Amino acid sequence: MAERQKMMSTETKSRRFACVVDDLAKGESMTIPGDIAIALYRNDAGDFYATADICTHEDWSLGNDSDLEGNEVTCPLHMARFDITSGKALCFPATIALETFGVEIEDDKVYILT
Amino acid sequence: MSVLIVGASVAGMRTIQALRARGFEGEITALGEESHVPYDKPPLSKEMLAATTSGETVPLMTSEALATLDVDLRLGVRAASLDAARKTVVSDVGEEYRYGRALVIATGATPRELPGTDALENVYTVRTADDVARLRRELVAGRKAVVIGAGFIGAEFAAAATAHGVEVTMVEAQQSPLALQLGADVGNALAGLHTNAGVVVLTGVSVDKLVGTGRASAVRLADGREIPADFVVVGIGARPATDWLASSGLPIADGINCDESLRVIGTSDVYAAGDVARWRHPLYPEPVRIEHWTNANEHADAVAAAIMGEPAPRVSLPYVWSDQYGKRIQIIGRPASGSLAMLRGEAHTGDLVACYTDRDGALVGALVVDNPRLLMQFRKAVIAGEQYEHFERRVFAADPAQT
Numbered sequence: 001m002a003e004r005q006k007m008m009s010t011e012t013k014s015r016r017f018a019c020v021v022d023d024l025a026k027g028e029s030m031t032i033p034g035d036i037a038i039a040l041y042r043n044d045a046g047d048f049y050a051t052a053d054i055c056t057h058e059d060w061s062l063g064n065d066s067d068l069e070g071n072e073v074t075c076p077l078h079m080a081r082f083d084i085t086s087g088k089a090l091c092f093p094a095t096i097a098l099e100t101f102g103v104e105i106e107d108d109k110v111y112i113l114t
Numbered sequence: 115m116s117v118l119i120v121g122a123s124v125a126g127m128r129t130i131q132a133l134r135a136r137g138f139e140g141e142i143t144a145l146g147e148e149s150h151v152p153y154d155k156p157p158l159s160k161e162m163l164a165a166t167t168s169g170e171t172v173p174l175m176t177s178e179a180l181a182t183l184d185v186d187l188r189l190g191v192r193a194a195s196l197d198a199a200r201k202t203v204v205s206d207v208g209e210e211y212r213y214g215r216a217l218v219i220a221t222g223a224t225p226r227e228l229p230g231t232d233a234l235e236n237v238y239t240v241r242t243a244d245d246v247a248r249l250r251r252e253l254v255a256g257r258k259a260v261v262i263g264a265g266f267i268g269a270e271f272a273a274a275a276t277a278h279g280v281e282v283t284m285v286e287a288q289q290s291p292l293a294l295q296l297g298a299d300v301g302n303a304l305a306g307l308h309t310n311a312g313v314v315v316l317t318g319v320s321v322d323k324l325v326g327t328g329r330a331s332a333v334r335l336a337d338g339r340e341i342p343a344d345f346v347v348v349g350i351g352a353r354p355a356t357d358w359l360a361s362s363g364l365p366i367a368d369g370i371n372c373d374e375s376l377r378v379i380g381t382s383d384v385y386a387a388g389d390v391a392r393w394r395h396p397l398y399p400e401p402v403r404i405e406h407w408t409n410a411n412e413h414a415d416a417v418a419a420a421i422m423g424e425p426a427p428r429v430s431l432p433y434v435w436s437d438q439y440g441k442r443i444q445i446i447g448r449p450a451s452g453s454l455a456m457l458r459g460e461a462h463t464g465d466l467v468a469c470y471t472d473r474d475g476a477l478v479g480a481l482v483v484d485n486p487r488l489l490m491q492f493r494k495a496v497i498a499g500e501q502y503e504h505f506e507r508r509v510f511a512a513d514p515a516q517t
Contacts, residue, residue: 067490076444076486079408079433091427092128092411095175 013102013113021108024048029073031063038101038112039063041084043071048103049084050112056080056089056096115140117421118213120193120203121220122146124155124407125388127174128414129218130185136422142185143211145203147221149190150243151177156407159267160437162246163274169250171243193221196362198384216383216421219359219370223352223389223405228262228321236329236345240267241352252345255279260333260343262321264291264305266436268349272313273438275347282313283341285333287320296445297454300468300481303461304443310462311439316341352405354390368392369403375420376413385420387413396429398448406434431496444489447479447496455502459483471502 018032018040029041037053039062053063055075060066062082067074072090074081080094087098102113117133119126122144130142146152153171162169173180180187194206196217203211225239238249252259259275261268264286272282288294290301305315319337324330324346332340354369364378365371369392371379376393378384386393388410392403408430415427436443441464452470459465461483469480469492476499480492488509495505 065486067493069494074490076490077435079430092132092414093408095131095179 015104015111016114018050018103018110018112021105021110024110027068029063029066029068031061032112034114036099036114037061037063038114039066039073040103040110040112041068041073043068043084048105048110050101050103051082051084051087051098052101055094056082056098057094062098115214116212117142117216117218118203118211119144119218119220121218121222121388121390122148122152122187122189123220123222123388123410124174125222125390125410125414126218126220127152128411129220129387129417130183131175131179132415132418133421134183136418136424138418138422140215142183143213144185144187145191145193145205145211146187146189147192148242148244151180151189152187153243158243158246159240159270159274162243163250163253163271165253165278169247193358196359196364198362198364198381201383213383216385218417218421219378219384219386219390220388220410221355221358221390224355225348225352226350228324228348228350231324231330231346231348234324234326234328234330234346236343237324238345238347240271240347240349249345249347253278253280256281257344258283258342259345259347260285260341261347261349262333263349263351264288264301264308264315264317265295265349265351266434268347269304269308269438270436271347271349272308273311276311276313276439282308283343284308284313284315285319285321285335285341286315286317289318291315291317295450296468296481297449297470299454299457300449300466303457303466303468307438307441307461352389354392354403356390371401375426376417377420385417387417397431398451402432402448404432406432408433431493433493441483442486443481443483444486445479445481446489446493447477449479449481452478456506469502469505475501475503477502477505 024042031053032038038050039053041049057080060077072081078093081090082098087100104111152174157172161167192206193203195204201213225241231237258281261284264284275282290298291305293301308315319335322334322336325332330346332342334340356366370386372386372393374394376385389405392401395402431447434445449470452472455471457468464484466483472478477496482489
């Protein structure tokens with residue numbers, strides 16, 4: 001069954017296979033490589049969200065190395081925080097939002113819409 | 115009603131951004147003592163000293179972003195006094211700047227200098243872009259630098275200078291670098307980063323005087339030894355820049371005294387932010403004055419929230435990082451408020467980990483080298499006041515690879 005958690009627009013988007021649902025534990029994140037590296041997060045409730053992987057403040061992979069609490073991701077370099085559902089920068093030193101991407105779950109497979 | 119901000123560095127400029135982000139539409143005027151377009155501070159002792167860069171400042175925001183802030187930014191204006199009754203700041207040439215809604219004091223801190231060294235042209239502190247522009251010219255392979263003070267400024271300078279091929283001797287009055295802040299064991303471990311890179315580290319000895327007229331040619335220590343120097347860098351701490359407020363009537367004791375919302379005690383419309391502010395940090399029983407860059411950033415949003423009458427943003431643990439010899443040292447919490455509970459690894463091999471607990475065994479601070487993941491785990495644990503023993507079982511015993 002296709003579950004559309006988020007559709008960003010009505011444009012036809014390409015679907016990038018990210019992982020199997022069980023590959024990412026709740027409260028964790030991972031980087032999905034590609035021409036744009038994407039950070040895939042799974043919050044404590046089990047929902048998946050995706051943003052651009054690189055912190056908008058300084059060059060750091062949020063998917064690989066960050067702290068996820070609720071729906072907020074903190075970059076460990078300078079403690080910049082972002083909302084993973086909207087990409088919004090929540091505190092300095094981040095002032096620029098992260099790009100967000102839609103996520104689809106189908107047959108226990110997680111796809112990112114780019 | 116207008117807001118006046120005195121100080122156009124990190125805390126001051128971020129306050130302006132935060133005010134606009136929170137919907138403040140009134141006039142904002144900012145006074146900056148320096149003539150440079152406001153620039154970020156961490157690069158002063160890092161990128162701007164590197165051989166791979168041109169030493170240019172890193173602006174705090176793009177010129178487009180600055181333009182959209184709609185701030186009347188007066189650079190090269192030094193505040194000389196405050197008349198709070200008349201809501202007026204007077205500059206050192208007698209110009210008056212009034213505020214209506216609020217005054218934000220973000221004048222930072224001034225580096226301590228060695229007494230009697232004013233007239234020596236090759237003695238540097240590392241606080242401003244002008245300091246660094248002059249200092250860069252000294253960074254030539256084979257020349258000798260003596261660094262006085264092994265705190266983060268001295269340490270980062272030593273790392274940058276070594277990369278240029280400069281021969282560095284560090285002189286630290288404490289028994290080990292950062293002994294007061296991190297304890298002697300961790301201080302010695304960090305000193306290993308320097309000695310491993312060929313820096314001579316002399317501890318437990320203070321400076322008697324700088325030898326030379328016009329230019330220092332040597333540093334004479336209290337024990338009589340003389341260390342030859344082509345130039346000297348002084349990193350012995352900074353004092354809050356509050357001299358200009360001496361006649362203001364504001365409560366000042368090692369910084370401007372503020373309440374939990376960063377409002378200056380005894381006032382209704384004056385705030386302080388950044389290095390200059392001593393405040394009732396919600397996480398600590400005693401007021402603190404924190405000189406970390408993240409503190410300036412946090413204060414900016416907190417002051418903006420207070421001015422707008424909005425709830426204070428979430429408070430954070432003190433955090434500081436330092437980049438030395440390609441390694442990233444990160445410190446969370448307040449190690450000095452506890453005692454060392456664990457120390458393992460070495461700094462120069464990039465696996466140093468140390469943590470500190472209070473008398474009840476709860477984590478109050480931690481230091482890591484090149485391990486941001488572990489730092490974030492410590493951060494959560496300190497926030498939760500987790501017992502170190504519990505943390506150790508949960509994090510280290512469960513996954514020995516963490517160490």
